[in-house]
Amino acid sequence: MQKQDKLKDNDIILEIKDLHTYFYNNSKNPVKAVEGINLTLYKKEVLGIVGESGCGKSLTARSILKILPTGAKIAQGSIFFNGEDILTLKQKRLNEIRGKMISMIFQEPSSYLNPVLTVGFQVSETYTAHFPNDKKNALKKTIQIFKEVGIPDPSKRIKNYPHELSGGQKQRVMTAMALINNPDIIIADEPTTSLDVTVQAQIIKLFKDLLKNHSSSIIFITHDLPLVSEIADRIMVMYAGMNVEEAPTKELISKPLHPYTKSLLESIPPITEKWQKLKTIEGQVPDPSEKPAGCPFHPRCIYAEKDCSTKKPYMIEVEKGHYTSCYHYDKI
């Protein structure tokens, strides 16, 4: 992890510019689920992406590897990985990047692990797919990576089928799969959301430990701001398919400059009043086909003024590295 004041342009590993990803269903108008996302990821950095469910986090993540759900297409934008625009690459090059240079961990490990193959086989296959001439080392590598992600008795566990493992162990297998090729970037999309709280804490600890030994950059996606603030260097907040705030973690938590971030922070119970009813944010994330004009957050915003319902917001840098899309950030 690096200090924010040391971030330099030539340390950028991934840069998303003005990404638009839409659903083209039956109707004439596309559903604009991701609408103008900008993102910069630096080498060895952990970037958190936060927002309520339906904000377009997964769709943004999937756009990076062009593994989109049916009906979704990238309508506009560019995604530079080490200087190459992923969106214009030939399939062959894209396949090289996927799983070897950029890997992904998903929320539901069960749906990505093949139930009829042993977990050891599946992890070693991720390695041999990219290093076909090194088949003889694949097993050794798999056992080694299982050990690293905290799977006990790895030489036995590799022979297990997914259903023989707990949710937490399956997520460790997915993490092993994401790590085995020592990628430049790991995208973890809600990797702890399906786990109970104790296991969640263990997986977060695992991520922290892995960060010490690997040089990968991580994009950690979650709806849980306190959780991601434990490991992220920087946090980007999304709302309704757009960026609304971005800052180094400490700054974002201590001095939010967007009402949405502020409400995400206020919905966290204070430690001393653990059992107090959670303060939730009134209303809900708009359906992308029914986004309000102006700032999409204005109908839920207690600071909203007249112009918020007409003027489309854009990100401005208020302090070095701290961006907000709120016109009235000085009132917060």
Ligand SMILES: Nc1ncnc2c1ncn2[C@@H]1O[C@H](COP(=O)(O)OP(=O)(O)O)[C@@H](O)[C@H]1O
């Ligand atoms: N097939 C679809 N057609 C139209 N909209 C969709 C479809 N699938 C998902 N969406 C919409 O795309 C938006 C973004 O979804 P997603 O990226 O999964 O959000 P998140 O990961 O932040 O919860 C959601 O508002 C969802 O309603």
Ligand SMILES: [Mg+2]
């Ligand atoms: Mg999601």
